[in-house]
Amino acid sequence: MAVADHATDAAQARDADWVDYSTVTALKMTALRMAWKGFAQRDDEQMTAFRQFVADQGDSLFWQAAFDALHAQQVKEDEMRWGWPAWPEMYQNVDSPEVRQFCEEHRDDVDFYLWLQWLAYSQFAACWEISQGYEMPIGLYRDLAVGVAEGGAETWCDRELYCLKASVGAPPDILGPLGQNWGLPPMDPHIITARAYEPFIELLRANMQNCGALRIDHVMSMLRLWWIPYGETADQGAYVHYPVDDLLSILALESKRHRCMVIGEDLGTVPVEIVGKLRSSGVYSYKVLYFENDHEKTFRAPKAYPEQSMAVAATHDLPTLRGYWESGDLTLGKTLGLYPDEVVLRGLYQDRELAKQGLLDALHKYGCLPKRAGHKASLMSMTPTLNRGLQRYIADSNSALLGLQPEDWLDMAEPVNIPGTSYQYKNWRRKLSATLETMFADDGVNKLLKDLDRRRRAAAKKK
Incomplete structure (x- = not known):
């Protein structure tokens, strides 16, 4: 492909309304393959660092790279071979002679994927060093997913550790009346214990490097996980318990060793028994503005937020401020068939209207809106003033983060x-409406951030 063709594809990908992962991946891999050819000929400090990284990471890294190389070849031959369960049988077992032969015959491909891992690690570490140079108290904030891909390298390499006849998810609740199936095989708690928790320890150590905070997705998984039998719907699942006290003790130890604070995503169905355990272990809670209200839709006062928490307006799983205020998430959910019937949907709309009024009352009560702003939520559309007021509310909170x-x-x-x-919506493909450069050059955005920073500092002084 000519350089001009690459430039055209890149321009089209940038201009597209949604992220085009296939095109972006093809462009990046073409460029990286060219860069690898040059790097592979080097004999300098960079090559020494790369080789040392490969040696330090051992078998875990090697088999990840071997998987990536084999997966790339399989998908190239047949795009339906997505993940090792869809590969030819001779490649489905990591210990097979055919897999070993592939690694020998495609050593350059395996090395290429080892190099990509080193590049990612090195760039992340460089960002961490820069953040520390600026004396940022947290710097980088990493995220630990709740599970691994069913057909990924982890299950390919360690079939015993994962229960492939089940998937984790969530039972039916107000956010998902049909329940949720995440399509991720759970770790077997008996195997984790039998191995003296080594898989859990290695997971934490890998993810606590080069960062000041680690967010653990669905932190309730340390107590229990909603297991769904293979082929069943989410409402047919059941809870399977894990050795929570041991896991939290290990988490606290690794957090101390790595000087890495831990934030637990504790939303959804949260059992009472784990709340105190997380708090005493030093895990910071999530406090989402939308949920901080009682059955009468009276919202928690900013000063009543617990200090050991992070206050947020929303999360990546929830509607934006505008989406929430306009009930766009409910309208979209209806279109996608996420609600069992009209009765449930009607109840959600009514609940949202009550919540909006309670939230608007709280914004006025705690001085987050000018007095001239409207007082009736049903007549008030989203405006820059309301948007700022909602973000002011959490900025004024007692939460440490x-x-x-x-x-x-x-x-x-x-x-x-x-x-x-999954297929119903283009998850993780929506772009920001402005580039980072444009966003941070915007007077409105900068004015908003200065206002929030000022209020945040004022709130801290009152503690």
């Missing part, structure tokens, strides 16, 4: 992810 989303600075309506969906 504050999380803000660029899509709310940009007043976007579309969600980036809808839990429980």
Whole structure:
């Protein structure tokens, strides 16, 4: 492909309304393959660092790279061979002679994927060093997923550790009346214990490198996980328990060793028994503005937020501020068939209207809106003043940490992810409505951030 063709494809990908992962991946891999050819000929400090990285990471890294190389070849031959269960049988076992032969015959491909891992690690470490140079108290904030891909390298290499006849998810609740099936095989708690928790320890150590905070997705998984039998719907699942006290003790130890704070995503169905355990272990809680209200829709006062928490308006699984206020998530959910019937949907709309009024009352009560702003939620549309007021509310909170989303600075309506969906919605493909350079050059965005920073500092002084 000519350079001009690459440039055209890149321009089209940038101009597209949604992220085109296939095109972007093809462009990046072409460029990286060219760069690898040059790097492979080097004999300098960079090559020495690469080789040392490969040696330090051992078998775990090697078999990840071997998987990537084999997967790339299989998908090239047949795009339906997505994940090792769809490969020819001779490649489905990591210990097979055919897999060993492939690694020998395609050593350059395996090395290429080892190099990609080193590049990612090195660039992430460089970002961490820069953040520390600026004396950022947290710097980088990493995310630990709740599970692994069913057909990925982890299950290919360690079939015993994962229960491939089940998938984790969530039972039916107000956010997902049909329940959620995440399509991720759970770790077997008996195997974790039998191995003296080594898989869990290695997971934490890998993810606590080069960062000041680690977010653990669905932190309740340390107590229990909703297991769904293969082929069944989410409402047919059941809870399977894990050795929570041991896991939290290990988490606290690794957090101390790595000087890495832990934030637990504790939303959804949260059993009472784990709340105190997380708090005493030093895990920071998530406090989402939308959920901080009682049955009468009276919202928690900013000063009543627990200090050991991170206050956020929303998350990647929830509607943006505009989406919430306009009930766009409910309208979209109806279109996608996420609700069992009209009765449930009607109840959600009514609940949202009550919540909006309670939230608007709280914004006025705690001085987050000018007095001239409207007092009746049903007559009030989303405006820059209301958007700012909602973000002021969490900025004024007693929470030690504050999380803000660029899509709310940009007043976007579309969600980036809808839990429980796959083909129904273009999850993780929605772009920001402005580039980072444009966003941070915007007077409105900068004015908003200065206002929130000022209020945040004032709130801290009052503690």
